Amino acid sequence: MKVILAKQAGFCFGVKRATQMAFEAADKGGKTYTLGPIIHSPQVVQKLEEMGVKALKDISGMDDGTIIIRSHGVASGELEEAVRKELEIVDATCPFVKKAQEHVESLSQAGYDVVVVGDADHPEVQGIVSYASGKVYVVGSGDEAAKLPKMAKIGVVAQTTQSFENLKNVVDACLTKGGEIRVFHTICDATAVRQEEAKELASQVDCMIVIGGYNSANTKRLAEVCTELQPRTYHIEMAQQLNPRWFEGVGKVGVTAGASTPKWLIDEVLEQIEKINKDKNH
């Protein structure tokens, strides 16, 4: 059985940076917390907890110590509260997300009504939206954007993991809504590149393993696009979940992982597949 690992499997730039910053802060010791899970990987969050770094829902109970801002960013109000409390802040917000937040802030200040293309329930979007001082709308699709009211000046930004197609559809709808439409292309192409590679791989193999947190939107989407091309696609968080029966009659296995999946989890999965393969041949 041949195992092919996608080149783009695992950590993207922003997640890698955030995780490094969190582990460095953890190494220093002292009262250290993350505001929300640092990334959408329960295993990374657990490892930090073992080092004494807990994920807090909010900082209302904190009076001192270090607070690490997660890769998806937080609402501007929460950041301000941390500053007011004079906490030590480690801002691990992905620089691409930070850009989107800054664009919303400046668009809003310049009198634009802001449209954020994204998932209203996602913490990244909730953070981005909080930077608007005027009107702000979150739309998930062109159809939703078509229901927006008329506006004089519209500023558009996107959740960094949105598809280009979705941004395009929203912009098209906004063109009928306002006299001026100012679009910041805040999509990070890591998601699209990873998906494209996964699709190519899924169509070449007999079985596809997608590794990543069940709470990770990009991993779930990765599993969806693979399933469309290869029904024998399995989304797992850890090596222990691999089932030898999945590999019966399989000649080639493809492996990919979401942007928040650490290398060690991918390595464990690869080792476990090798083990299953050996057992198969005995």
Next chain:
Amino acid sequence: MKVILAKQAGFCFGVKRATQMAFEAADKGGKTYTLGPIIHSPQVVQKLEEMGVKALKDISGMDDGTIIIRSHGVASGELEEAVRKELEIVDATCPFVKKAQEHVESLSQAGYDVVVVGDADHPEVQGIVSYASGKVYVVGSGDEAAKLPKMAKIGVVAQTTQSFENLKNVVDACLTKGGEIRVFHTICDATAVRQEEAKELASQVDCMIVIGGYNSANTKRLAEVCTELQPRTYHIEMAQQLNPRWFEGVGKVGVTAGASTPKWLIDEVLEQIEKINKDKNH
């Protein structure tokens, strides 16, 4: 034979305003010229000539007198020359065209590369383009826009008579070219409204008459969209061109006119059709 005149036939806001301004200037007397034809109606241009107002190609030979800027606007350099020569300027540029010129000027000054959606040979577009101080591109379609280079900041404006569909296609292409895309929706919906009404009329009648200058882009386009629905469509400039044979076996005639067609020409056509109708019934 029933004759139906389209509600939106004839002068649009900008042409009406420009024509009024030109005739008022002509009434005052003195050395008065228009820079280019005031509007794309040879009959209006001829009427002004009969009042002593000639259309000039440029103002290089003018030393004094009044110069009327046509509805499509002129290049910024020509306007500056007129100011330098201390000519009396009657600026009959359509306010919507003026807006497009101003947007190009300010976008350019703010460091945007400018994309103008339109017909590069049209005087309106040539005027608009002249307001750019940096890079500027004219594209006629989304396919042409797809060939543009990558740019950091893209400003998009449209020739006022472009279709919304075309603007949308260009914006979609530009979204793949730059980090920021700022679109000013400079399309005047008079053209679209006129075309929609003409289409509806053309599909209800047995013969369609479209009145307007053969040099008028919007009239030519009007005749095209009518011909698609009613092959018996005739584009004329004047009543004298009407041919009684066109109306043989015709129960209903539709009449529309381009944005630069004066009311008097439309009235003459309607009278002539009535006359042909009377002759038919004798």
